[in-house]
Amino acid sequence: MYPNNVISALQEFKTPYFFYDLDVLRNTLEQVKKHAISKGFHVHFALKANNQTRILKVIKEAGLGADCVSGGEVQRAIDSGFSPDEIAFAGVGKSDEEIELGLKHDIFCFNCESTQELDVLNELAGQHGNKARVALRLNPNVEADTHKYITTGLNENKFGINESDLDTVLDKFPDLENLELIGIHFHIGSQIEKFTPFEELCSKANALNSYIEDKGFKLTVINVGGGFGINYDHPNDHSVPDFERFFGLFEENIKLKNHQSLHFELGRSVAGQCGSLITRVLYTKEGKAKNFAIVDAGMTELIRPALYQAKHRIDVLTSDKGEKTYDVVGPICESSDTFRKDVSIPEVQRGDLIAIRSAGAYGEVMRSAYNLREANPSVYSDDLNT
Ligand SMILES: Cc1ncc(COP(=O)(O)O)c(C=O)c1O
């Protein structure tokens, strides 16, 4: 819950809008610095989670690099001050145009996901006259224990190169004269709350690392991806994820050779807790079976509940009345436009301000204009009149 001076400042802006508490972001980044960067680990922020320039500048200043999945994100990273040698470009379907943008800027690394992509990258790099650095995204077939739509490291997923194809891919490298294989890359899924999948990932990564090095390749980059989950139920008590345990697990379990460094691509765990979607109650409706609180934000602003049945905490900022049970719903013409079902919150009335919490990652970036919805500007804590 926000303090009263913040709540009254938040009243001034046109809802719905995203509010970013930059102090929460800075505190989060302090922990990333303490438990990862100071130990020599490289942490790339996944722009797919949040690509607001203001947010990216704070993240860049803390010493993180950028993990991009489109030409647009590569360009946004560069425009936000990331140096090309801090930019990794991943993605299962990079277009020729997007690859060319990466080559033009001579970015740090392309994370490649198929043999065909390697051929295309090799050809385009040849035309550009520069060698492209490549990390192979390998599919470790590890169960991430998360929502099925956001698991990525299983054989049935479209991502990465399966172990059974690895020899064929490695055998190609002598012919790929414009590529330099510098590393291996993994990413098993997102919003992973247990630590066992990451332990399993470490043993798979160790085995594959040794296997490829034994074949005579020198890998300098071991990239274990992102996926660390956040606490959606208690964003105040857990505003910063337990990075000590997360990075400690990798420090203990990943076996690096002397010439190797460990890389991460974190999105949600960095940006998730600093953002809220601020919305106003438009109407309340007492149904036969349900009470509805109809708010002015919808799945167009935050699609996670509709897409993954995600439950974001709802804080009513302007009511201290007794609790009442509501379905909190948006104005979009879809029944799935529901933020929470049967949630107990202080009784609300038209005009009350509500914060839908933990919306800093995969919130604003996934916004759509469906129903011709207008996008209001985001608000940053540093600019509040408090
Ligand atoms: C390849 C890759 N790297 C990094 C991320 C960032 O993941 P997260 O936000 O869960 O840390 C994702 C998203 O799941 C991804 O697909």
Ligand SMILES: N[C@@H](CCCC[NH3+])C(=O)O
């Ligand atoms: N968009 C997803 C995460 C996908 C991660 C990208 N591979 C979410 O909101 O939880």
